[in-house]
Amino acid sequence: MPDAKATPPLTGAAAEREMRRLTRRSFSTGAVAALAGLGAWRWLTTASPEDGLPWPVRRVLRFNQWLAQGYSLGRRLAPTFPAESVRQPARTNGLVGLDGQVEPAGWQLRVGHDGRADQTIALRSMQALPRADLVTELKCVEGWSQVIHFGGVRFMDLMTRFRLGTRSGRAPDPQNNPQDLYRYVYLATPDERYYVGLDMASALHPQTLLCDTINGRPLTRPHGAPLRLYLAVKYGYKSLKRLALVRFQDKRPPDYWADRGYDWYAGL
């Protein structure tokens, strides 16, 4: 069995401890990598081509630097709230890709990697992962926000358990082996009428969940039953409802609202 580590819900003191731990670690590794990268980068950019560094070396270096920066930035945590601050019922917004009925019983994710055969993961086997609960503010770019309690599993835990998102087919190890990760994830509804693109740091963020409950109850159809994405560190339009397709790739994926003029990263 691959190692799916038990993780506590990200609320209260546990969240603060986790945040301190992650901040410390990613700051130190990020800073060392960034400094080393910067020194080497200066040399490379001032070095003449005759110095014998072919362009692929430069590209790898730039990629490493980008990764070091990306993963430390991706570790900021959104503030959490006590579950009592939730006001029911949760507002719904955006029904693109939610046409027709869903069959929760047989629901499965289709997961693809560029250059590899697709696989499917049943909702039931996802629900065997450690539960994660998150009470944060969902912010819609249209100018409203509300505190919502989402429950499900961390996307990171799914990737670890099913060894997703890596070129080698091993479990992701962003600290020690970032180059093994694909750069992006594409996620979509069954009909692909709604779709989002995420950079890998956002996908691996501890507050990025696959949810099957909202405010303590099973997800309803307008909230994305039977399974939706939720990202605490992005605007609401990245939190795709009715998730059925996941694809890991190096090309930056399209995004429904980015295609309509909004920011692709949508970070808060």
Ligand SMILES: Nc1nc2c(c(=O)[nH]1)N[C@H]1C(S)=C(S)[C@@H](COP(=O)(O)O)O[C@H]1N2
């Ligand atoms: N499939 C799908 N997911 C979607 C949308 C949509 O139109 N279709 N709208 C997004 C937007 S703009 C927001 S703000 C949130 C709202 O989530 P809620 O309806 O659960 O409050 O869902 C996001 N996910």
Ligand SMILES: [Mo]
């Ligand atoms: Mo939104």
